[in-house]
Every structure is written in C-alpha cells, then in structure tokens.
Amino acid sequence: xxxxVFSLQKVLEYxxxxxxxxxxxxxxxxxxxxxxxxxxxxxxxxxxxxxxxxSRTRRLTVQMLDVEQTYxxxxxxxxxxxxxxxxxxxxxxxxRRRALIEAQRERKTLERLREKHYEQWRQExxxxxxxxxxxxxxVRAVFQPGGxxxx
Numbered sequence: 001x002x003x004x005v006f007s008l009q010k011v012l013e014y015x016x017x018x019x020x021x022x023x024x025x026x027x028x029x030x031x032x033x034x035x036x037x038x039x040x041x042x043x044x045x046x047x048x049x050x051x052x053x054x055s056r057t058r059r060l061t062v063q064m065l066d067v068e069q070t071y072x073x074x075x076x077x078x079x080x081x082x083x084x085x086x087x088x089x090x091x092x093x094x095x096r097r098r099a100l101i102e103a104q105r106e107r108k109t110l111e112r113l114r115e116k117h118y119e120q121w122r123q124e125x126x127x128x129x130x131x132x133x134x135x136x137x138x139v140r141a142v143f144q145p146g147g148x149x150x151x
Contacts (some may be wrong), residue, residue: 001128004121012110019103025102029093036089040082048073 006012054068 001125004118006114006117008081008110012107012114015107015110019100019107022096022100022103026093026096029089029096033086033089033093036082036086040079040086043079043082047072047079050075052119071107 049066050072
C-alpha cells in the first residue's frame with residue numbers, strides 16, 4: 001500500500017507561511033503601538049513638568065509668560081497629533097490581529113482536513129494489512145506440512 005500523501009500539502013505549507021508573516025506583521029504593529037504610546041507619555045510628562053514649574057514660579061515677566069504659553073500651546077498640538085498617531089497605530093494593530101486570526105483559521109481548517117484524510121488513509125491501511133495477514137494465514141494453513149488439505 002502506498003504511503004500517505006496529502007494532496008493539499010503545498011497549500012497547507014503556503015498557509016503556514018502566510019500565518020508566520022501575519023505573526024511578524026502583528027508583532028511589528030504591537031511594537032509601533034508601544035513606541036507611539038511611549039512618545040505620547042513623554043509629551044504628557046513634559047506638559048506636566050512645564051505646568052508644575054510654572055506654578056512654582058510666581059514672578060514671571062510678561063515676555064516669559066508669553067514664551068511659556070507659546071510652548072504649552074505647541075506642546076498641546078504635538079500631544080493631539082501624537083494621540084492621533086496612537087489611534088492610527090492601534091487601528092493598524094487591530095487590522096493585523098484580524099488578519100492573523102484569519103490566517104490561523106485557514107491553516108487550522110487545512111490541518112483538520114489533513115488529519116481527516118490521514119485517519120481515512122490509516123483505516124484503509126489497517127484493513128489492507130488485516131486482509132494481507134488473513135491471506136497469509138490462509139496460505140499457511142493450506143500449505144502447512146502435515147496439515148489438512150481440502151480437495
């Protein structure tokens with residue numbers, strides 16, 4: 001009897017490669033989200049420090065207040081832009097997560113099909129092997145020296 005060959009093996013291997021690529025893409029998207037969140041946290045820390053320093057210093061000139069307000073305004077704009085980047089990165093991460101789940105689902109579907117085909121082949125092989133053993137036992141019984149022969 002021939003050995004087991006899954007006719008869709010190349011497709012399964014392709015799906016496995018797609019899943020591996022989806023895992024790499026997802027990891028990269030996670031890394032990007034963490035980087036963008038860290039940058040946002042840094043900007044928020046800068047704003048907090050500026051506000052705390054401003055509250056400590058009571059005697060500021062009008063020019064210093066103007067510079068401080070300009071800096072805070074620019075910092076707020078950078079914070080809002082960074083929040084948008086974080087949201088975009090999180091959206092991209094969610095898309096990569098969905099793509100990964102889909103790739104895993106497709107691979108698992110083919111693996112289940114492969115297992116089903118293998119089990120069918122195995123059952124067929126066991127039946128073939130049993131028939132071969134039965135035939136061998138019959139031949140031995142017929143041709144065994146001193147045994148009964150049927151004529």
